[in-house]
Amino acid sequence: MFSLIRNEWVKIFKRSGTYVMIGILLFIVAVAGAFMKYQDVQGSVPPNEQWQKGLQMEIDSYQKELENSGDMLPEDVKESYEKIIAINEYRIENNISPNGDYEALSFISDMSSLIDFAGLFMIIIAGGIVASEFNWGTIKLLLIRPITRSKILLSKYITVLLFGFSLLFLLFIFSGILGLVLFGLGGSEPYLLYQDGVVKEQSMILHLINVYSLSSIQNIMLATMAFMISSAFRSSSLAIGLSIFLMFAGGQITHLIAMKYDWAKYSLFANTDLFQYFEGTPMLPGMTLTFSVIMLIVYFLIFQIIAFIIFKKRDIAG
Amino acid sequence: MKAVVKIENVTKIIKKRKIIDSLSFEVMEGEVFGFLGPNGAGKTTTIRMIVGLIGISEGDIKILGNSVQTNFEKAIQHVGAIVENPEMYKFMSGYQNLLHYAKMSEGITKEKIMETVEFVGLTERIHDKVKTYSLGMRQRLGLAQCLLHDPKVLILDEPTNGLDPAGIREIRDHVRKLARERGMAVIVSSHLLSEMEMMCDRVGIIQKGKLITIQSVHEQVEGGAKEYEIDVDHPTEAMFAVNRLIPQQQAEVKGNTLMLRAQKEDIPLLVKEWVHDGINIYRIQETTKTLEDRFLEVTTLQKEAE
Numbered sequence: 001m002f003s004l005i006r007n008e009w010v011k012i013f014k015r016s017g018t019y020v021m022i023g024i025l026l027f028i029v030a031v032a033g034a035f036m037k038y039q040d041v042q043g044s045v046p047p048n049e050q051w052q053k054g055l056q057m058e059i060d061s062y063q064k065e066l067e068n069s070g071d072m073l074p075e076d077v078k079e080s081y082e083k084i085i086a087i088n089e090y091r092i093e094n095n096i097s098p099n100g101d102y103e104a105l106s107f108i109s110d111m112s113s114l115i116d117f118a119g120l121f122m123i124i125i126a127g128g129i130v131a132s133e134f135n136w137g138t139i140k141l142l143l144i145r146p147i148t149r150s151k152i153l154l155s156k157y158i159t160v161l162l163f164g165f166s167l168l169f170l171l172f173i174f175s176g177i178l179g180l181v182l183f184g185l186g187g188s189e190p191y192l193l194y195q196d197g198v199v200k201e202q203s204m205i206l207h208l209i210n211v212y213s214l215s216s217i218q219n220i221m222l223a224t225m226a227f228m229i230s231s232a233f234r235s236s237s238l239a240i241g242l243s244i245f246l247m248f249a250g251g252q253i254t255h256l257i258a259m260k261y262d263w264a265k266y267s268l269f270a271n272t273d274l275f276q277y278f279e280g281t282p283m284l285p286g287m288t289l290t291f292s293v294i295m296l297i298v299y300f301l302i303f304q305i306i307a308f309i310i311f312k313k314r315d316i317a318g
Numbered sequence: 319m320k321a322v323v324k325i326e327n328v329t330k331i332i333k334k335r336k337i338i339d340s341l342s343f344e345v346m347e348g349e350v351f352g353f354l355g356p357n358g359a360g361k362t363t364t365i366r367m368i369v370g371l372i373g374i375s376e377g378d379i380k381i382l383g384n385s386v387q388t389n390f391e392k393a394i395q396h397v398g399a400i401v402e403n404p405e406m407y408k409f410m411s412g413y414q415n416l417l418h419y420a421k422m423s424e425g426i427t428k429e430k431i432m433e434t435v436e437f438v439g440l441t442e443r444i445h446d447k448v449k450t451y452s453l454g455m456r457q458r459l460g461l462a463q464c465l466l467h468d469p470k471v472l473i474l475d476e477p478t479n480g481l482d483p484a485g486i487r488e489i490r491d492h493v494r495k496l497a498r499e500r501g502m503a504v505i506v507s508s509h510l511l512s513e514m515e516m517m518c519d520r521v522g523i524i525q526k527g528k529l530i531t532i533q534s535v536h537e538q539v540e541g542g543a544k545e546y547e548i549d550v551d552h553p554t555e556a557m558f559a560v561n562r563l564i565p566q567q568q569a570e571v572k573g574n575t576l577m578l579r580a581q582k583e584d585i586p587l588l589v590k591e592w593v594h595d596g597i598n599i600y601r602i603q604e605t606t607k608t609l610e611d612r613f614l615e616v617t618t619l620q621k622e623a624e
Contacts, residue, residue: 003421010418014410137405141463144369145422146395315332315372317363 004147004155005162012125012163021121025167026174029111033178036107055088079281083194090192090199104179105204109191111175112211118171119219120244122164126223127239129156130231130311139316153231153311157304160223168212168219195279210278218272221296222247225268228303232310258284271295322347322396322471322503323368328377330363330527337363339527340377345471345503350493352518352535353507354613360527361507362402365475368505369399381471395423398469400477404460408449412440412459415448416466423467431466438462438492454485461492472496472504478513490517511613523613546585548576549600550592559591 012018062081090096130153133139143149191207193200222243229239250269258264265271265284271292276282321344330338338360345351355361366372368379370386370393379386384393406415416435420426435444438458443451451459457477464472474493478486494517496502508514514521515535522532550556553571560569560578569578580588585602592599 007418007421011407138407140371140401143371144394144397144399146391147422148391317366317372
C-alpha cells in the first residue's frame with residue numbers, strides 16, 4: 001500500500017501544475033504579509049487611549065440601527081450587529097484594546113481564510129487523480145497489475161488526503177514563519193468568541209487549531225465528492241467544476257432553500273460548516289453538532305460507496 | 319507442453335448484444351498464438367477480458383490455473399500485457415515510468431529494470447521524458463513494462479500498429495525470442511495476415527465474436543502432397559496423363575494451366591510421360607497456400623453459410 005501511495009505522490013509532484021498551485025498559495029500569503037506590514041490598516045477605532053470612546057460610539061450606532069429597523073433587518077444581519085455590540089462591550093469591561101500588537105499568531109489567524117484556497121487545490125487534485133488516468137489511457141496499464149482495483153482507488157484517496165493536509169501544513173508553517181519575521185511574537189492576545197449572546201475568551205492557539213481542523217472537514221467532504229465524481233464519471237472537468245461551484249455556491253443555495261423548507265438541513269452544505277456550533281447560531285433550528293456529524297458521516301459513506309462500486313465494476317474499454 | 323492460458327466458453331454481453339460468443343481455446347507454454355480477425359470481430363474485447371479490464375458475462379479464463387474473476391491478483395501476476403497503444407505518463411521519464419510499474423509487482427530490483435531496458439534497446443534514452451519518444455520507442459518501453467516481472471504469459475494487442483518496417487521486425491524478433499528462450503506463452507492479436515504468418519505458431523481466426531478455426535501456420539498439407547501449377551500447351555491431354563499415372567489425385571484445367579495436387583516424387587514421372595506424349599512444358603511451380611488464402615477461404619465460407 002505504501003508503495004502505491006508513493007507512486008501516486010510521485011505522479012502529482014512530477015507535474016508542473018502542482019508547483020503552480022503551491023506557488024500561488026505561498027505568493028498570496030507573502031503579498032498579504034507585505035501589505036499588513038507596510039500599509040498601516042486604519043481601523044474604525046482611534047489608535048490611542050481613546051479606543052474605549054470609539055468602541056462605545058460603534059455600539060451606540062448599531063443599537064440605534066437595531067431599534068429603528070430591527071424588525072425589517074434579516075436575521076443574520078441582526079445577529080452580526082448583536083455580535084459586534086457584545087464583543088465591544090466585553091472589550092470595554094475587561095479593558096482589552098482592539099489595537100493590541102499585531103503579531104505572528106494574529107497573522108496566521110488572518111491567513112487561515114486561505115484554507116478555502118487550499119481546499120480548492122485539494123479538489124483539483126481529487127478531481128483529476130482518477131479521471132486523468134482515463135484521459136491519458138494509462139488506466140489500462142495501471143489495472144493489469146497484481147493489485148485489486150479497490151486497493152488502487154484507496155491509495156489514490158489516501159494520497160488526496162495527504163496532499164490536502166500537506167497544503168494546510170505548508171500554509172500554517174509559512175504564514176507562521178513569515179508572521180514571526182515580519183511582526184515578531186507579541187503578547188498573546190486572546191480570541192473573543194461569541195455564542196448565544198455570551199462572549200468568551202479563548203487562547204489564540206486553541207482558536208487556530210479549531211479553525212484549521214474544522215475547515216479541514218469541509219475541505220475533505222468536498223474533495224471526497226470530487227473524488228467520487230472523478231471515479232464514477234471519469235471526467236476531471238466535471239468533478240472539479242461541480243465541486244468548486246458547490247464550494248462557493250452550495251452554502252448560499254442551501255440558505256435560500258432553508259428560508260422556505262425545513263429539509264434543507266439534510267443537505268450536505270448545511271452541515272459542512274461546523275463553526276455554526278461554536279460561534280454564531282445553526283442555520284436551521286433543530287440542528288445540533290451530533291446531527292451534523294452524523295449527516296457528514298452518512299454523506300462521506302455514500303460518496304465512498306458510489307466511487308468504489310462504480311470503479312470496481314467498470315469495463316475499461318476504448 | 320502445458321496449457322498456460324485457458325479460455326473456457328467465454329461470452330461477453332454488452333447491452334444485450336453478444337460481443338463474444340462462447341469462445342474457447344488454450345495457449346501453450348513457449349507458443350506464439352495469433353489472434354486474427356477483421357476489425358470489430360472481438361479481438362481486443364477478448365484480450366481485455368483475459369487481463370481483467372472488462373468483466374466476463376459467462377464462462378471463465380484461467381491463467382496457470384487461477385481464474386481472473388475470482389483470483390485476480392494471483393492470475394494476473396504471471397501476465398505482462400500491452401493493450402492497444404502503450405500509453406505512458408508523458409511527463410515522466412521512461413525510467414520513472416518503469417519504476418512506477420515495478421513498484422506494483424513484487425521483488426523487481428533496479429538491476430532488473432536496467433536489464434529489461436537493455437533487452438528492448440532503450441538504454442540511451444531511458445532517462446528522457448516519454449513525451450520526447452517516437453512511437454517505436456514508446457512501443458519498446460511498453461514491451462519493457464510488461465517484461466519487468468518475468469511473466470509466463472505475454473499479451474500484445476496490435477503490437478505492430480503504426481510502426482515502420484524496422485520497428486515491426488524488431489517486435490517480431492523479440493516475440494519469437496521470448497517464446498523460444500524464456501518459454502513464454504505469447505498471445506498476439508492483429509488484422510495483418512502476413513505479420514501473423516511470420517510471428518505465430520498457431521492462429522485462431524475470430525469473426526463476429528465466434529472462433530471459426532485454429533490452424534497451425536506452417537501446416538503441412540496432408541500426406542506430404544503439395545499443390546502445383548503447370549503451364550503446358552495441351553492442358554487437357556496433360557490431364558489425361560495425370561489421371562493415368564496418379565488416379566487418386568485430382569487435376570483441374572484453367573486456361574493453359576494445369577492445377578494438381580501430387581507427391582513430390584510424382585512430378586518427374588509426369589514430366590517423362592508428358593515429354594513422351596509430345597506436350598511442351600513451360601513452367602512447373604509449387605504453390606503453398608498462404609495464411610491469407612486460408613483466412614479468406616474460411617471467412618468467405620462463413621459468409622456464404624449465413
